[in-house]
Amino acid sequence: MKSLKFVLPLVVFVVLVGFLAVGLKLDPREVPSPLIGKPAPGFALARLDDAGRTIRREDMLGKVWMLNVWASWCVACRDEHPHLVAFARTKTLPIIGLNYKDSRPDGMGWLSRFGDPYDMSLFDQDGRVGIDFGVYGVPETFIIDKQGVIRFKQIGPVTPAIIETRIVPLLKELNG
């Protein structure tokens, strides 16, 4: 009974430290997306480079593709950009940009200045499609499978490590 008096506070302390340790590692900015495993929302958007051509969700069915949300005003996108350009060179899958709340000249200028990794970019001026995709922190990246289901979401810049450990294995699974 006497020993309990010493052990109990110790146990409480260890549990508390455990909770705090886990809490330190969690990133509160990373909100689990409810969209994973659900069909991608429907959209019909004009291309950034050609206002006359509209791309719909249905146009992408049958392919595994990547949707990368970017904007010329987004600073983190600039950090991510070289990695995307390098990944695009491997021609692993179609990469579609979603130019989010931007202007056409700014977006086009940004691509010509930093390079264009996208097969095409869609122009979401008022951010409505972004809302449908639950976008809240640009850049965001989605992987969408052949059936049009969202399989992966990355909030914040994609890094080479994420491409290697998360995206490439997923693509093998989806294409295999």
Next chain:
Amino acid sequence: MARWIALLLMPLLCLAAVAKEAEPASADPVLEARMLRVAAELRCLVCQNQTIADSHSGLAEDLRREVRDQLKRGASDEQVVQYMTDRYGDFVRYRPPFKGTTAVLWIGPIVLLLIGLTVLAIVLRRRTRMAPELFEPDEDELRDGAPAPGGEVSR
């Protein structure tokens, strides 16, 4: 002289660049009030401890517009909250629904309170059984010059 005035006025130029036009409020004050009430239930994901009603972030402005448009189209408050939950998850709701993943959130505080009350009850009960000598004498007992038997009084 003119140069000095120009220099003095320069900081004001920055202000002009930062200041932003007020958002156009809906012409209908009833709708606007309803929109703000719904928006106050929703968390702004860009600045996480603010509601969408309070936040000035671009996303919050867009979401307020979305709430306003949907209410205008005749959606119920619940439908709008559901619309946001479908896209951003339970996290956007300041009052998340009770279910498996949120059970700890809802029950946790009650459990902690019960543990606290139990410990308090046990401690108090033990104390009533203790001999009075084990306690320090009360101050008025000291003044009356009647220290507890066996209790040592020293200042």
